[in-house]
Amino acid sequence: MKPRIGVVTRDAGHTWEMKALHRAARALGAELVRVDPKRASVDLVQGCLLDPDGAPLSLDIAIGRVDAGCLDDGVRLLECIAGRLPVINGAPAFRTGRDKRLMSRALARAGVPHPPTWLVAPAAAVRLSRKLPYPLVAKPPQGAGGDGVQRVARRQELLRLAAAGAEPLYLQAYCRGIQEELRVLVLDGLSLGAVRKRPRRDEWRANLALGGEAVPAPLDAEAERIAVRAAAAVGADFAGVDLVRVSGGLVVLEVNVCPGFRGFALATGVDVASHLIRAALARVTKEGGFRESAGPDAGNPLVQRA
Secondary structure (H helix, E strand, O other): OOOEEEEEOOOOOOOHHHHHHHHHHHHOOOEEEEEOOOOOEEEOOOOEEEOOOOOEOOOOEEEEOOOHHHHHHHHHHHHHHEOOEOEEOOHHHHHHHOOHHHHHHHHHHOOOOOOOEEEEOHHHHHHHOOOOOOOEEEEOOOOOOOOOOEEEOOHHHHHHHHHHOOOOEEEEEOOOOOOEEEEEEEEOOEEEEEEEEEOOOOOOOOOHHHOOEEEEEOOOHHHHHHHHHHHHHOOOOEEEEEEEEEOOEEEEEEEEOOOOOHHHHHHHOOOHHHHHHHHHHHHHHHOOOOOOOOOOOOOOOOEEEO
């Protein structure tokens, strides 16, 4: 009987990452199924996913790949199945890692080096804007891929941003003198390697989603140690940790708990998808083995096979 690995995501197999996970699962003798958090039914007393007839779905483990478009539903679903199934990247990781405000606090509490960061209410912007160091970087609290990130060079720009919205601004000190920007992938407390991120010619943000380039990079012991601590700080089993090296050392910009890994895999040759599937299978074995019988889920629209 094939092990069955559920992936909590809205991604119906369109992305490079989901296709790679399907290929890796097949190669390792497992079946990957997608659980759409916007369509799933759950027995809230038993904490198990249900098919349309009310029978429990047969899964051995779940992997959280909660997209920005289903964050609340995804976190809620992962919370509901916690304790019933082993989970890689469960609700706590997404609750903290997908909210930069909580992520910054988690990194600070864990003693992970992180740029000075503030949450500034619009009503307080006039006074606080005189005390903040410029340039700053303004980020959407729940954004990803560099979308909506702005560099704020002077006080007047900050005041315009504050006047344009009602929500507090998430502001980070801009790191000067960046020698390199790294993305380190961490899985179960170990690094899978690192890439150096380079922005495209007309862009200051190095996000791969914005056309940045990833090239293989050596990973020294300090960078690995900090990246592993950062992932642990937000409760992530699998994470992409973004660091910059400046004159004072390494600083963690943020932790991505649903990392894309196409650029990393193509640059380094590391089969990230196979590592993730192997980690899932090892977790099941460690936590009690595979299910003895499959539940009746034939024709179930909540689960889509590879």
